[in-house]
Amino acid sequence: MTKAPKSAEQEVLNANLEFYRALQNLDLAKMEALWVQEEIATCLHPGWELLIGWEDVGGSWASIFKSPQQMRITISRPLAVVHGDVAWVNCIENITTLYEGGFSTASVEAVNIFLQREGKWLLVHHHAAPLPDHVPANTSRSIQ
Amino acid sequence: MTKAPKSAEQEVLNANLEFYRALQNLDLAKMEALWVQEEIATCLHPGWELLIGWEDVGGSWASIFKSPQQMRITISRPLAVVHGDVAWVNCIENITTLYEGGFSTASVEAVNIFLQREGKWLLVHHHAAPLPDHVPANTSRSIQ
Numbered sequence A, B: 001m002t003k004a005p006k007s008a009e010q011e012v013l014n015a016n017l018e019f020y021r022a023l024q025n026l027d028l029a030k031m032e033a034l035w036v037q038e039e040i041a042t043c044l045h046p047g048w049e050l051l052i053g054w055e056d057v058g059g060s061w062a063s064i065f066k067s068p069q070q071m072r073i074t075i076s077r078p079l080a081v082v083h084g085d086v087a088w089v090n091c092i093e094n095i096t097t098l099y100e101g102g103f104s105t106a107s108v109e110a111v112n113i114f115l116q117r118e119g120k121w122l123l124v125h126h127h128a129a130p131l132p133d134h135v136p137a138n139t140s141r142s143i144q
Helices: A008-024 A028-033 A054-064 B009-025 B028-033 B054-068
Strands: A042-044 A073-082 A086-099 A102-118 A120-130 B042-044 B073-082 B086-099 B102-117 B120-132
Touching: A008 A073, A008 A086, A008 A120, A028 A054, A042 A054, A042 B042, A054 B073, A086 B009, A086 B120, A102 B102, A102 B120, A120 B086, A120 B120, B009 B028, B009 B073, B009 B086, B009 B102, B009 B120, B028 B042, B028 B054
Parallel strands: A042 A120, B042 B120
Antiparallel strands: A073 A086, A086 A102, A102 A120, B073 B086, B086 B102, B102 B120
8 A cells, every 4th residue: 555645735835834843943953954055045034134045044044043932833824836846835924932921922924935856845935024913813912 | 130038037027127117107907917817826915914816916906006106116136036937036125105295115025926928927926025124225214
């Protein structure tokens, strides 16, 4: 018995989940392995300017992971489009950050572009736009 | 004498400029002709939720163009990556909106994804993230 092959969309959605898992776990080695480590890599963290090229993109993750904040990230409404060996995923990042005495939540609308390299889907662009007035249902913005 | 063929990057950058020209000119027919009019079309206007499918994306442009505000849009730091018949452009949108008695400016970091269809580069995704603290050099945020 062989497993049914995963659809390309499912593979890309899995790679997308791996990205958020690496982010939540502050796992730098995993994060680095998920990217196309070339000049075409670009990354927009919320509120930052665009980072261009793997040197800056990889450096930003190293810097972010050095000041760890405990956070939980869940993804909603993931939408994958696959076009040959390029794909992109639109999804909402629901981020809960824990701090002394409470937590805060934020919602971010993200698009992640992937290239398929040797059978693996690797990130080449991450673009995160804060959703300023979006509060997920049943969630307070902060609790003290 | 024949013209040298435009590079694919240049073609995509031109399509990207056409998009902002249609936006600045509030030219709905032109805007519609620039898009892949299918379910895979997605669009994130600053501060909106993601629009999914051409019906909603096209409808949003019609609605935006119905309440015209005079604006000027310039693009800085356009970066195109072409991968077969998929391409994306990262750029900064510098938007000046005129209103009674003054104007305001905003900077937006955008990524636009294009598909090549019958030799033409068409938008399939627009994603605009406001740059909250970014004021272009030599520009006041507003003048009354």
